[in-house]
Amino acid sequence: MMKQLFPIRHVMGYLTSLILSALALTALLDIPFASKMAILAVTAIIQASLQLFVFMHISEMASTKKELYLNIAYALFVGLVTLFGSMFIFVWGWYS
């Protein structure tokens, strides 16, 4: 009974996301730049998929799949534009 009621999947998901956030902090240690980037990229990708599959039930929505993926594509678009746009303004395109 208890086993069915207890949301083990979500509690584990929550703990994992906390651990992943903590792991990302190791990028502050004195290690080579490439390893920092690798740590951040790997934890970020796992974190994002965790959120999408465990908490946002991306795999369960059959009826609005199209809208869901469109929204994610839009989010990616905005995220990448903000990121690379800022780099474009302040690093690559800065007046010198």
Place this chain on the structure above:
Amino acid sequence: MKWDEFFVTGEPMIYGAMASIVLVTIAIIVGLTYFKKWGYLWREWLTTVDHKRIGVMYIISALIMLFRGGVDAMLMRAQTAVPENKLLDAQHYNEIFTTHGLIMILFMAMPFIIGIMNVVVPLQIGARDVAFPRLNAISFWLFFTGAMLLNLSFVIGGSPDAGWSAYFPLASLEFSPTVGNNYYSLALQISGIGTLLTGINFIVTILKMRAPGMKLMRMPMFTWSSLITSVIIAFAFPVLTVALALMMFDRIFGSQFFTMSNGGMDMLWANLFWVWGHPEVYIVILPAFGIYSEIIATFSKKNLYGYTSMVVSMVVISLLSFLVWAHHFYTMGQGAMVNGFFSITTMAISVPTGVKIFNWLFTMRKGKITFTTPMLYSLAFIPIFTIGGVTGVMLAMASADYQYHNTMFLVAHFHYVLIPGTVFAVIAGFHYWFPKVFGFKLNERLGKHAFWWIAISFNVTFFPLFFLGLQGMTRRMYTYSAETGFGPLNLISFAGALGLAFGFIILVYNIYYSIRYSPRETDGDPWDARTLEWATSSPIPAYNFAVTPNVKGRDALWSAKHDNQPIFDGKIEPIHLPSNSGKPVILGGVFFVFGFALVFSWWIPAIISGIAILIVLASMSFDRDHGITVSVEEIMETEKKLRGETL
């Protein structure tokens, strides 16, 4: 902290504001007690989760904020009306232009738009409410909390004074040591969370709650614009949330994100602010385009010209709106390559906008136009907005922008897009949907008087600013000497501002007059309109539609009236509705204490109220609420009463 630092002192006008705040509060409390309306207020309004009532509360708040922002504007125009004026000192002027911008954009335009969305969108798609009614109430109360917090800053602690864009390093603790910009970060953060929740709520509502047959490409244009706006909200507001959090850390906890030393980067604030800020202007203007599309089609007695191109152009605008933000700071130091890129993306936006303008013109072509008040605003919008758009393209040219960057030319430009774009639209929408919500029209004669005062005075106020800008008058100057020659045009502008104020007074008087004298509607469709919201009775019953509508095409009501395609072909069934909840308003109150304590860095109250927020949220998760069910007999009875039949 000493009390004389806590309250703003030394200004007669601020003492007046304090006295009026106290008097109004006492008047409200005494009035509610005397007329025994506390219970009514709590049951029918404060705890409501009904999208229509929440919409009405949004609109009332927006009108009050319009008054506050309008008084700010009048004071600024009065101060600059003549050279070397002593009406306001520099600090007071700075606070007033900052709060004018913040209030007009975030606490007037946004809630007005969201209020109209709340009232209209569920009706237009044939739904009983929004997808998450209680979340909707939370959105409203968080917005309201943010608005009250910012308004309080005027008398307690001092208002933000670094411009509505709060650029660093000016807004940093070093250069703005008062609590003003703490209010900025916290008030905007709290109301921003509310807006974000609204965005998510409306995406889900429009995607999941449409009546049978209401396909995406059959949705009324206002619903389409609300959907796209909600998507922009969902993706633009997180950037503001992050930027404001970093600002708060800088100001309250001494971090160094936007400082000029220790690895901070002051320009990053301007960057993040406009990554949100530019999509934000489309958040307030796209629903306005939707409102005009509804009104122009209704009063031209024709279907909307180029429906598909309207939708596509809005999607294109929403994508482009994320690609143009650097045009707000061409002069910051990036190279020609960057400015060239952002110039081109900015000018590209005028293409889909032009498509929309032509679609409205073609909708009216050969139509049977009736000149009602909402239609007059829509007609005035087209030429005035086009002037704003053309000057926008002028500003978009980076090399030319170096000449008039941050001059009154810019001020004139954005008032020329925002006022006809958004303010005319919400007033038009207000007149248009007013009979839907309250069951009677606003008086047309007074409405038209107000329109002419507002439309003409608007041009008298803002057209001179184009010339002042080209002559070199920069924005945010609190005074100027007579030798500059700025005096006469500023005086004309002040005269226009007086006219605008008079127009708004007529508008408010019209509400009072119409409540007393306007004939009550007997049928739900006073304008002979086209879309689903007019198919139910006015005022609208709590459940919106007695029978779930069955939609067979665009302009569902028009087809029902003229092509014999009935919308309501089902039978009455029991209706499930959400029950009221007091928790959203309590959450708003706790957030208010939390924000206020953080503004003054009072840690103990901040921690206690922070924990209280978590407790309220957790208690919501454990609520067992199955809602209420309206029985068939009850629906029949309500329907009879609404049709005016005796029971």
